[in-house]
Amino acid sequence: MxxxxxxxxxxxxxxxxxxxxxxxxxxxxxxxxxxxxxxxxxxxxxxxxxxMKPPADPKADAIVVLTGGYQRVDQGVQLLAKGAATRLLISGVNPATTGNHIRVLTRSSTNLFECCVDIGHEAVDTTGNASETTRWIKAHNFKSVILVTNNYHMPRSLAEIRRADDHSTFIPYPVESDLSLSDIAANPLLLRTLASEYVKFLLVESRDWTGISR
Known part of the structure; x- marks a missing residue:
């Protein structure tokens, strides 16, 4: 047993x-x-x-710059001055920063800023940029928009904004960051930035897969 x-x-x-x-x-x-x-x-x-490369001669109703670097704002203002669009929104600006501060930094004319530049102070992240941008587009009844941000930030920005506004046409205008293998080897922080941005992009995309709204 x-x-x-x-x-x-x-x-x-x-x-x-x-x-x-x-x-x-x-x-x-x-x-x-x-x-x-x-x-x-x-x-x-x-x-x-x-x-990613910026289009050679983009044309649209408006331009939106997502803040996060001086080059983005400077590029957006240059596009406006060249006639790529009729109005510019700079989204996610620090509340302590005024339009005049930006005008001085970009060495732009007072007339250009007074007539054609809007400063958005509400957004604190890319999701907020998308909401702020969508409200501005609807307020002005724009149909096509040139979107200016860094190349590594562009996929997530487009995903967020197209998710918030599926009626407008968005033309990506990436500000080129040096992302060659030699640049990454010289500055390992670039790899961390890319990996972080990739994870955030996947999270944005997963909202559509799972049905989660935010």
Whole structure:
């Protein structure tokens, strides 16, 4: 009787061990597959943003600049001055920064800013930029917009803004950041910035997959 009990225990223990090994192998396979998918997706993301170029002669009803760097604002103001559009929104400006401060920094004319530049102070992130931009577009009844932001920030910005406004046409105008392999090797922080932006982009895209609104 004791031998039968011991045999049953050994059998149960053997089954449990096999199940544990199967579970661990399955989890390991899922983790390796997920990691490979993440790395592969990141490489495609990097290749896409690193190869982005601004259009040669863009034309639209309006221009929107998402703040986050002086080059973005300067490029947006230059496009406006060249006649690429009739009005410019600079979204997400620090409340302490006035339109006159920006005018002085960009060395623009007072007339240009008084007639054609709007300063948005409400947005504090890219989702806020999208909301602020959408309200401005609707208020002016614009149909086409040149979107100015850094190349690595462009995919997420477009995803957020197109999600908020699926009626307007958005023309990406990426401000080129140096993203070559040699630049990343010289400044490893670039890799962290790219990885962070890729994760945020995936989170934005996942809202549509899962139906989560925010």
């Amino acid at each position: 004791r031998e039968e009990v011991n045999g049953e225990r050994m059998l149960s223990s053997g089954i449990a061990m096999r199940l544990a090994r199967f579970f661990l192998r399955s989890v390991g396979y899922v983790l390796v597959t997920a990691l490979a998918a993440f790395v592969g997706g990141f490489l495609l993301f990097y290749q896409h943003v690193a190869s």
